[in-house]
Amino acid sequence: xxxxxxxxxxxxxxxxxxxxxxxxxxxxxxxxxxxxxxxxxxxxxxxxxxxxxxxxxxxxxxxxxxxxxxxxxxxxxxxxxxxxxxxxxxxxxxxxxxxxxxxxxxxxxxxxxxxxxxxxxxxxxxxxxxxxxxxxxxxxxxxxxxxxxxxxxxxxxxxxxxxxxxxxxxx
Numbered sequence: 001x002x003x004x005x006x007x008x009x010x011x012x013x014x015x016x017x018x019x020x021x022x023x024x025x026x027x028x029x030x031x032x033x034x035x036x037x038x039x040x041x042x043x044x045x046x047x048x049x050x051x052x053x054x055x056x057x058x059x060x061x062x063x064x065x066x067x068x069x070x071x072x073x074x075x076x077x078x079x080x081x082x083x084x085x086x087x088x089x090x091x092x093x094x095x096x097x098x099x100x101x102x103x104x105x106x107x108x109x110x111x112x113x114x115x116x117x118x119x120x121x122x123x124x125x126x127x128x129x130x131x132x133x134x135x136x137x138x139x140x141x142x143x144x145x146x147x148x149x150x151x152x153x154x155x156x157x158x159x160x161x162x163x164x165x166x167x168x169x170x171x
């Protein structure tokens with residue numbers, strides 16, 4: 001029913017993706033994801049080995065680079081954004097300002113345009129503070145799905161270079 005890379009963001013019937021990090025492996029949080037309702041784990045060989053040795057008790061799918069698969073999985077679960085005009089802004093400086101200007105310009109054709117950026121995420125009348133410049137790919141895909149569901153005609157996503165290298169806006 002969903003995809004996440006964060007056990008704090010997990011819901012029942014979701015796939016938890018355990019990504020190896022610089023200082024710790026995401027499999028460390030798989031038990032918390034299971035308790036939140038995760039029904040399977042996607043991870044690498046090291047994560048799978050740990051899941052088995054710790055008796056996680058969930059099906060584990062093994063791929064070489066779990067992070068590179070997350071966006072495609074999330075797009076498959078939440079639906080493609082092809083029917084939504086989607087623009088992304090990246091660069092060293094001015095991403096936030098440019099994102100707001102792009103959203104305003106889109107209003108000429110799409111009076112309802114969603115925004116996902118450093119300051120906030122906004123879909124229709126709902127707005128909440130952003131945690132990072134570019135959310136993880138499952139969150140981006142859920143944002144796009146919600147924008148479509150709410151009748152938004154377009155979406156602007158502020159995209160850091162870091163997010164591009166981590167495949168957060170793939171798909």
